[in-house]
Each structure stands twice: as structure tokens, then as C-alpha cells.
Amino acid sequence: MTERFDHKRIEAFWQEAWEKDRAFSSSPSNDREKYYVLEMFPYPSGKIHMGHVRNYSIGDVVARFLMMKGKNVLHPMGWDSFGLPAENAAIQNNIHPSKWTYENIANMKRQLKGLGLCYDWDREVATCAPEYYKWNQWIFLRLYEKGLAYKKLSLVNWCPGCSTVLANEQVIEGACWRCSSEVDAKELNQWFFKITEYAEELLQCTYKMPGWPERVLTMQRNWIGKSIGAEIEFKVKGAPESIRVFTTRPDTIYGVTFLSIAPSHPVVDKIASREKISEIKAFSDKLKNKTKRDIDLLEKQGIFIGASCVNPLTGEDVPVYASNFVLMEYGTGAVMAVPGHDQRDFEFAKAYNLPIKVVINPSDSALNPETLDKAYVDNGVMSPLTPFAGMSNIEAIDEILKILEQKGLGKKTINYKLRDWGISRQRYWGCPIPIVYCEKCGVVPVDLKDLPVILPEDVSFTGKGLSPLANAGAFVNTICPKCGSEAKRETDTMDTFVDSSWYFLRYCSPKELTLPFDKADASYWMPVDQYVGGIEHAVLHLLYSRFFTKAMRDLGLIGFDEPFKNLLTQGMVCKETLKCPEHGFLFPEEVKAGKCVKCNKAVSSGPVEKMSKSKKNIVDPDRIISEYGADTTRLFSLFAAPPEKDLDWNEEGVEGCYRFLGRVWRLVLDNIEFIRDVQKYDPQKDGSLRVPTPLYPTDPTKHDPHKDDSFQRKAEIMDIHTLTHRTIEKVTHDIEERFHFNTAISAIMEQVNALYLFIGSMPVEKLETNGLAKKVLRESIESLILILSPFAPHISEELWKRVGSLTPLYMTRWPDASELALLKEEFTLIVQVNGKLRSKVIVPVGATEADVRPIVLNDAKTKEWINGKSIRKFVYVPEKLVNIVAG
């Protein structure tokens, strides 16, 4: 009886051994090439979910593989531990956010260790620790000093029911997530980081980042939203003011029939007629209180403000409208309206009976504004109504800009959609902003030597009113660092995205006391060679981190431009949902025989969706790990789909992986006597034993144990040798070049299947006496254990020890595929007749067309298909196939 595969005992044993050996600790070294593998650190919400398992399994394979490849690998882990859920827990369960957070960290750390992930835990960081957030404050002050952090009035979401500010994420369809009151827009003084200063560089670098997925780069480019156009000044008729508009289509200026401005545009107060001002104000307020979605549904609306401007080129009067579709935040808050060539303006002109002018025509026809049913937005030729009749509109842009520039009424401009990053949060559980407000000195930064500004523990959580910090007198009341008189601290905390914008640098020297990180350590380890995380951070975290890197470079802290060389965005973990017509989503245990246990109605299986509590389709990693083990859990999460695709969770697939590991276990233990003390087969020394080998799988009659012919036996043994090295080659390539762990695992499975067949076809006494078989078997099993180890490290370590290795597996080199073993003397040539597979022939490697032609044409099957027809073409693809065109 083979010893049972006891995953619990094995996994506990090796996890302890790795920890005791400090197997994965890292330090800079000049004799090995560095490699920094990073997975996005988790928010300590309480326990890990399958998304974490997947994310960290991917990173772990990369890290373990590269360690075995001899790289000096940095693979750290930490906690993004400031944030709102901790505060909610405080309000709901009367537990301090700090306690809640650290308990969660302890539990999740236990879970990550239970997965056998190869982290250097000596580098662990938690962003809520003063030793960490001190440096947040330090960076903030350096940015402030550089003018990259500033304060300004801006709109926030205000809940009148809770009398507090809400984050955008807390506003659900325009209402408070907690009390459902309608959320107002409110103007507050907020701190900002000047990310817009880097808009152009952030954009340009996206074209030089081949290691990032194209779709993430596209999303970032869209988010930055560069558009090239012109700013044009329209003088107000009968008033000293003028209105500046931004347009990407200066070529349409001759078609302007009105101007549209944002209702909140400051010019309204100056030029609108008295009776209109209050109407426009009301219109503007109404818009502010609507969520984006609602505005989308609104029709084009506007109010004539009672004033007109003059078209700088035609001198025509253009009435000014306050319109609901013009945003104050973009461009200049004013647009020139060209109904003939812009669809929004067209709709507005139709609704308000404004003239439509065509100034650009398609190259082959002339448009009639009377009969136009939509705006003509394509390129074309300038119409006779303009001074550039017949010229292409693209060329006309430069001509028009020249005239405007001469008149001093326009110039080329670039606009970005990217806004400065508002980092103030009216919350407690975050990093305090190190600023003091003094009546005499105004805004005063805290001295660097006085950092950190410690977040006070002794505060009360009511969920009402201002941030708990604002009520913490001992915190708020302080002394002005400049003049020493009484002053008050800033009570807002920083957005938690600030914490995560530089944590990858802190990992390089997590215990550094004088700076956020040691410059030499950072320049050794950085940039991150491989970053792995979810697509949900495509813009936010990944853009902020890029910005921070550039800003810190300009502060002289680092000497590189981009933080993450290669990025892998893994797909979501999904599962089928179950839905009862009466009770909605159900947990699997609420369904018996396809019926809801509450109402006995038939339950339909809903769509496969991302695992979430509300959809009741979550699978708890703890349960899976305890039932099947960490190795199986990791293996399944890597085998079920390629990493960037969504993964469908199904328990039968998990069982399949468990079965596979059991199969490996038995394969090794059942044959351990044959291989334990045998020397490995070395093709360099034993190369003379090589015999011509057909491709695997070979003729099934060969597996007949009674038909023992030593030549055939030898060929069969050598097939295993070849397969072993082909598998090493494929697995190495799949991990290294493609991150296709699913195909790497399937190749290992194929090797296992082949070994079972080989052993099954070989009588025991043969195995015992055949030296070559033993050697080849040992080599194959050894290499199997090694290449399986990044995926399933515990079982691999255990088997590695069992086959008699003295050093632990994690200290062992990754096997190399022997080129000699991969050499073939013959290969199977595919024979196609008229593009269809008709036969196969064995030919020597390196055969030329002249060598192959007679062999193929004499092949009986091929002859049959050619059937006397004349051969019109003979296509030979060396080492692959021939295609005979006959007819």
C-alpha cells in the first residue's frame, strides 16, 4: 500500500521549514542579476478571497521560477491598511479601526502563509503604521515645497442627513449609501497634487512601455485625454469683456452661429441681462445637484443670456447661450457652436431655432443647410462662404490660425481631461495631512523633524458630523511651527491611494529611518520587473504610482522614470450564480434538488459572474485549502485559464487537480525503489545509446509487455528521455516568455501520463534489471518534481526529499533541456494532397525536397489519392509537411 498523500501534514511541515530557514529573504547582491516581482498588496478586509489567491499564485510562480533560475529575487508583501471599511467597522461594531485592521492583518497573513507563498516577510509594510505614513507626510511636504501640492476650493459630495462628506464611491445613484438622503454638491477647501503638471510626460511614456498590456495603456491615454486645438477669443458686443472658447475645429469658425457657455461660467454675472441672471443661477444649481447619469438623459437645454459676441473672422453677431452640455471644468467652459458641423450644436440649434451654416462640404457634393438632418462632422473642402473656398479643411486650420494670431484673438492650445488629484478625505482612518493653520502665518507646513504627525487613537466614532479628527481637541490644537502662537491642525486625512503610490519603493529598504527609502537600495531593486494585479487599477493606482515616480525623480530621490517595467493584469475569478424567482440569489446550500429550500420553487442557474457576497457565489479559500490543500488550490487557479482571462471556478476542476497531484505522489512513491540510488542518465556520456526514435506516442503494439525486443524497448526508453527534455523546454518557455501557466501545467500532466504508460508497459523485473530504464526514469521524475515546484511547492519539496536529495528544492537549480536529447534523426512528415491530410511518412531530419519527393510519391496512400492525376505543384515545408497539388 502506498502511503497516503497527506497534504495537510506536508504543507504544514514545509511552511514551517521555509520560515525557519528564512528561505526567501533577499538582499542586494552584485553577482546575481536582480529581479523584483510584485503583486498588488491587499486591503486587510478580514480574509483573503479567490482573487487574492489567483493574484498571488501567479506572482509566486514567477518568483519561485526565477529564484531557481538563479536570479536574485525580491518578492515582498504588505498591507494597504488605511481605509474606510475599518471606520465603518468602528461605527457598526464599536471596535477601534486600529484593532480591527491589525487583527485582520494577522488573519490574512496566516492565510497567505498557508498558501505557501514565497515572500520575504522581513520586508512587510503596513501603510497604517506611523513608521510608514511618516514618509507619506514627508513626501507630501516635499511636494508642497515644490508647488506640487496645493489647496483650492472644490466641489465635494455632501450628505445632509449624516452632515458629512462622502467619497464618490459612497454615492449610489445620487444618494447616500448609509441614509439614502440625496447628496448635494458642496464647495470645500481641498488639497490637491498637481498630476496635470506631468500630463504630457505620463502620456508620452505610454508609447515607450512595451511591457504593459495595450488596453491598460489605452485606458490611461483616454483618461489623460489630450486634445490639440485652439483657444479663440470672442469679444462681447457692447462690453469690455470677451469669452475665450476652446475648439479642436478652428476650421469651422466661419460656421459659428452662437456660443454655448457653462451656466456656472463667471462671465454670466458680468454680461448677462439682469432679468436672466437668477434664471441661469437656478439652472446651474439644478445641474449641480444631478448626478452624471441624470445629465446624460437630459435633452440639450439652454438659456439665452441676453448678450452677444462678435465672430472674430466674419464680424457676425453670435448670441450667447448658457447650456447644460458645456462643462466648466473642461477647456475654457465655453464653446463656439457650429450646428452645421457638430451634432450637439445641431440638436441645440434645431431645438432653439438657431441658424445652421454649412462651411465645409464633402469633396463630391454641396450640402444644403435647409435639408440637413444631422451635422456634417467629416473632413471635406471649404465652402464658397469662406475665404478658403476649395481648400481642404485640414489645410485651412493653419491658415485660419495664422489670421487669428495676427489679430491677437487666437492661438494653438492643448487641453487634457486629466484633473489634479484631490487627496483630502474627511475621514479618520488615514494619514494625517501635515499642515497647521495659524491665524498670523496662514498655511504652515509641519517641520520635517516633527514628523510623523501621529493619528490619535483616542477618538469617538459616531458616523455623524465631521471627521472624528475634527473633534479630537488634543490633536487639533497645536502651536504654529513658525511663530509659536496657537494654531489648528488640518483634520483631513490623505486619500489611501497616496499610501499605495510608493509602497514598492519602501519594500526596497523597509526599515530605513532617515528617508522614505534608501537611494542605493532603490536603484538596485527598482524598477519592479514584473507587477501583477487586477485590471480595476488600470487607471487610478497605476497612474498615481507613475506620477509619484516622476515627481520623486524630480525631487532627486530616484533616477528612473517609470516604476513598473512589465505589468500583468489578471482576470477576475467568477462562478455560476443560483437564482430563486422569489428569494433572489442563493448559496449552493440553500438549494436542494434544484429547488429553493425556503419556497421549493425551481432555481435557475444564473450567469457566471465575478465572485461577490451579494451574488452569493463566493468560495472561501480557507475551505478549499483545508479540503484539498494549498498546492491544489494554487494549481487550479493557474490551470483553469490563462492569467489575463477571467477564470470560471468549478469544484470538479479543483478535484481534477487534486487527483493529478495524487497521481504524481503515487508515481514517485510507487517507483521509488527503482530510482532512489540510481545515477541519472547523462546524454553527454551515454549518447551512444541513442537509437532512432519515432515521435511520441509510438505504435501502441509497442506497449505490449510480452513483445519484448530489446531494440524496441530501448527506443521506448529513449522516448521518455526525449519527452522529459521536451517538457522542460516547454514549461520553461511557457513560464518565462508567455506566462501561460495553464499550458505549462498541461505539459507536465502529459509527462506524468506518459510515465504511467511507460511503467505499465514494462514488467517489474525489466525495470529492476534495465540500467538505462532506471536512469531515464530517475531523470524524468527528478525533472518532473522540479518543474512542478513553482506551481505546487509543498508536494514537490516533499517528493524531492523522498527521492534522496540532500538540499531542499528551493535551493535547487531549474533543469536545463538537453539539446542532445532534443535532437531527432527522423521526423514524421505530413503529406497533404490538395490541402487535405492524406498520409504521413517518416523521413530523416535535414532531408531536402529532392530526398523527400520520391519517398512521398512512392507512399501507397499518397499514390491512391493522386490517382494518376498530374502533379501541378509540390510544396515542401522542411521538417513539417508536403502539399501536393494534383488535378
Add this chain to the structure above:
RNA sequence: GCCGAAGUGGCGGAAUUGGCAGACGCGCCAGAUUCAGGUUCUGGUGGGUGAAAGCCUGUGGGGGUUCGAGUCCCCCCUUCGGCACCA
């Protein structure tokens, strides 16, 4: 509306450069082992047709390029993701 990704057996997915479509796993079917269930081992499994060998057909749909297309080009359909009055 714009941008992007994808569409292959009952299911998850392979096919790296245009060259044997469906590797591997799940499920299902059969045989062996077992007192029995489970386990384990072996074989089969796209569809059509056939006793079988085999033949025909087949990668969302339609066209094209090519000796040869899941892969390249054009048009269309569907699904998912992102952005969305950005002037």
C-alpha cells in the same frame, strides 16, 4: 456614440511563425480492480455516415488572399470591458 478585447466540442481551454484543429483537464461511456460504494488503472468521447477500415464535414456569419486560413485582409452579427455631452 467612441475605444478596446473576445467568439473553437456538453464545459474550462490548446493550437507560440499561415502548415496534422480540439493538447491538458472536467463531464460522460465502457473495461479492469473491489464484497460493494468510493478510490485507482486502462480505453473511448466534435458532428454526419459506416459492421469496420474509412470517407465527408467542422473554429459566430458572408466574401477574399494563399498550394494551404481558427490564425492574414474586407464586410456583418453577438458578447464582455472601458470612456462617454471633453467642444
